[in-house]
Amino acid sequence: MGRLWPFVVGSVALGLDAYVVAGLLPTIASSLDAREATVGLGVAAFTGSYAIAGPLLAGRAGRRSRQSLIVSLLIFTVANLATAFSPTVEFFLGSRVVAGAAAGVYSPLSSAVAAEIAGEVRRGRALALVLAGLAVGTVFGVPAGLALAQYWGWRAAILLIAAIGGAALAGTFLRGRDLPAIPASGARERLLSIARPKNLVTVTVTLLTGVASLGLYTYMTVILSSGSLASHQTLAIWVWGIGGAVGALGVGRLLDRRAPLQLSMVILGGLTFALLGMTQDQTAWILVASLFLWGMCGWASLAPQQHILLQANPADGATAVAANASANYLGSALGAIFGALLVSADATPTVLCISAASVAVLALLSQFARQHMSATE
Known part of the structure; x- marks a missing residue:
């Protein structure tokens, strides 16, 4: 190590x-x-x-x-x-x-x-x-x-x-x-491997998670502008960041002991719960706990996805992981765009958080579908 x-x-x-x-x-x-x-x-x-x-x-x-x-x-x-x-x-x-x-x-x-x-x-x-x-x-x-x-x-x-x-x-x-x-295959085979149904579902989960977590993070100041942490926004962002560091570092040992698909579903459930908790903007302790859980689950979500892809693609793991990383960045960009449309339409912070939570639910449902695909092999 x-x-x-x-x-x-x-x-x-x-x-x-x-x-x-x-x-x-x-x-x-x-x-x-x-x-x-x-x-x-x-x-x-x-x-x-x-x-x-x-x-x-x-x-x-x-x-x-x-x-x-x-x-x-x-x-x-x-x-x-x-x-x-x-x-x-x-x-x-x-x-x-x-x-x-x-x-x-x-x-x-x-x-x-x-x-x-x-x-x-x-x-x-x-x-x-x-x-x-x-x-x-x-x-x-x-x-x-x-x-x-x-x-x-x-x-x-x-x-x-x-x-x-x-x-x-x-x-x-x-x-x-x-x-x-x-290991790596030729260019045609690499593109075909990305298009395999299991890989597409896994990458879609990463894309949706990026939209929900990193996309919403773009509008953190908007979300916190009218709640109980409005005058403590820098502190709130640090709470999110500390949660992210804990999630990114702590998920490794869990991943070595638990099946990555099941662990990913637990993380996505936690992310959904955290984003819904962000709607309780008048209760400071709920907001702080939700910020920490949001950061932790958002950053913990990537490693299980990479693990799933490396297991499913032993002959071309680098390409699969690259597609996953691309989906994460693309999800962040799409989330920022969708958030901009909502903000320009005068959407409230509650609407922004519920919208992000809805996308996280889609990611969770997609992961259930991915598990079903493995179970029916």
């Missing part, structure tokens, strides 16, 4: 990169003499290229895992340096595309390699540990990056991402000798 730390550090950089730009839009737009909407395309450029590159390239890259991890991290780090020193908005957007594509290859491949290194007995802990890096980068890294930007400008926040990526690159280069190759 000690060999996995470079993958964890790399995941921290990816989690930070995916979300920190959204908080820097006004500053970046002013610096590059562009509209915020144009700079905002940088978020879509990163997540879009991530979603496309992962399933197409990660499987093939797994055949030479060490070289592929090093090259993808190198490209990711250089692309972030290019972002940090962007002279124009066009250069900025181009560098975001390249960084996202590199992240799309690195993230699922590092998870697949980590699972192979750890072996069957500790696979759940390995997946949870790597995914915990994403949680740490998102939950704690983003506020740190934004604080850094307040003192030294937005370019300093992007340089922080490059520095963390460089540390992961150095660790992979120095400690990543004799990494196992990850």
Whole structure:
């Protein structure tokens, strides 16, 4: 397990990169003499290229895992340096595309390699540990990056991402000798494997979970604006983040002892319950408990999904995991879009939370369908 730390550090950089730009839009737009909407395309450029590159390239890259991890991290780090020193908005957007594509290859491949290194007995802990890096980068890294930007400008926040990526690159280069190759089929077979009914259902569960959890998180300030925690929003976000860290780190041992499908259904039930609890905005302790449970279940949901896909796709695990990671990012983006439509229609915080809980119920029902497919084999 000690060999996995470079993958964890790399995941921290990816989690930070995916979300920190959204908080820097006004500053970046002013610096590059562009509209915020144009700079905002940088978020879509990163997540879009991530979603496309992962399933197409990660499987093939797994055949030479060490070289592929090093090259993808190198490209990711250089692309972030290019972002940090962007002279124009066009250069900025181009560098975001390249960084996202590199992240799309690195993230699922590092998870697949980590699972192979750890072996069957500790696979759940390995997946949870790597995914915990994403949680740490998102939950704690983003506020740190934004604080850094307040003192030294937005370019300093992007340089922080490059520095963390460089540390992961150095660790992979120095400690990543004799990494196992990850089985992969040809391009046509990889696309067909993603389209297999079981894989499609599993990826759909991840997509719906992303819509419900990360999509709603985008509008956290809206949800908290009129409730008992309205004057303690920063504290509330930290409660959500601590819950996320507990979930991401703690799910590993459970995953090594319990069937991933059943564990996933328990997590999705907990997420639904937490999102419904967020409607009780006048009762502070219920809100705090719901925030913690929401963060915990949302971030704990990814590792079981990856475990399910690795079990179901022994000949092409990296591609399946890449599709799952893409679904998570796509779900986050779709959730943000749907949330924007509701907010623009003057939807109340209660409506936002109930809508997200309804999507979580759909994810739970889809997981029941996935279990039925396994039971009828």
